[in-house]
Amino acid sequence: MAELETIEMRAAYCNALLEIAEKDKRLVVLDADLMKASGVMPFKKAHPDRGIDVGVAEANLVGVASGLSLKGFVPFASTFACFAARRAFDQFFISSNYAKLNVKLVGTDPGVSAEFNGGTHMPFEDLTMMKMIPGLTIVEPSDDISAGKFTHLLFEHDGCCYMRLHRKKLERVYKEDEKFELGKAKILAEGKDAVVFALGGVMVRESLKAYEMLKKEGINATVVDVLTLKPIDRQLIIDQISKKHVVVTCENGQVAGGLASEIAEIIAYEGLSCKFRMVGVFDQFGQVGKLDYLLGAYQLTAEVIAQKVRTALRTTVKVGFGGPGFGMKIGNK
Structure with missing residues (x-):
């Protein structure tokens, strides 16, 4: 079978969410006024009752996600990595991780991939900060194939996770049938x-x-x-x-x-x-x-x-x- 055309990593992320949503009604997708930038607008259109835009309020984004997790949902909350780490760190640390909930936080435009977002929006420190949270799972996929498959893996994992996600298209590294595991290089x-x-x-x-x-x-x-x-x-x-x-x-x-x-x-x-x-x-x-x-x-x-x-x-x-x-x-x- 011929390989599918390489797509943007944010599109692979959204496609995986759409696949999960068809099988599991616990999935909820949240964003903080960046649904188009994060690539999850198709999910919002397909599942308007399960796609939540909290506005420019990143701490609230994580707070709402934590509340949804407490009620048995599996929330994926996305925003720029600079906001995920700096602005929402306390909420993610306490409300999500300390409380032992099941929140998946996705930080996009990591490091130099932020490009014209500029110095204030270029997160070099997010992994350093996130690594200090006890028990947190941290992944950074390297192409559209791994991005989609890690989204599935994070949904299946019981516990808080942070995924660092390059938004745009990158040359593909893996074949479509590649298998991945959390904790395996x-x-x-x-x-x-x-x-x-x-x-x-x-x-x-x-x-x-x-x-x-x-x-x-x-x-x-x-x-x-x-x-x-x-x-x-x-x-x-x-x-x-x-x-x-x-x-x-x-x-x-x-x-x-x-x-x-x-x-x-x-x-x-x-x-x-x-x-x-x-x-x-x-x-x-x-x-x-x-x-x-x-x-x-x-x-x-x-x-x-x-x-x-x-x-x-x-x-x-x-x-x-x-x-x-x-x-x-x-x-x-």
Whole structure:
């Protein structure tokens, strides 16, 4: 059967919601004056009694979602990731998670994908904030296929979740019959010299580009799509680092408290020895610009990833910190 045409990730998200709605009347979809931007307007038209726009009131969005969950519904509440994290954090922490409810919060336009929304609306910190919530499941799909299937998985999961969702179209990574699990990563390319852990559609693509660049130079790297930041695929990470010893993390957000921090904690706790490099945002605010410009401005490009691998393979770096993308050789083995 021929593969379907790639669609925007927000469309894949909405399509999955429509599929769920046909089978389960517990589903309710909410938004905060961004239904068109979030791609859920088709759901509102198909199910007007189950599509709720609360207006420009993100804290109320999560409060209403929590109330619906308390009554047995399964709410999916979407808004820009900057609002999901900064404006609604307390409500999501207390009303949803502390109360042990079943709210699915979706933050769109993560990191540099916010583009012309500008610095105030460019969330580099959302994953860092969300990762601090006990028991919260956090996912970031990398294409339309994974976006649709993770929407189904989150609906089936009993407990609060945060999905970081790129809204626009991205080149497809997975085939339509790909199977996914919460807490499980995917190996997209394999090599013996290094391992690159990438999170999110933007960084997965840059990592795959870096893989091709390095391959032409005789350097073979493994590329892992992390997919679930929490609970992270700990055993796969341990296995890969144990075999490769050169590790690069790639994320479209702050490295502090994000994927890099999570991998570093595993390395330290397990006593693994490796050369460790990070690609991500280092203590910076957002800005206005097109995606390609922003990738360059924050050093999130394939060339930067490839260079991290090259330098790690060539050098022995002492323990310590040396600014953005610092390297360190850590471990006791």
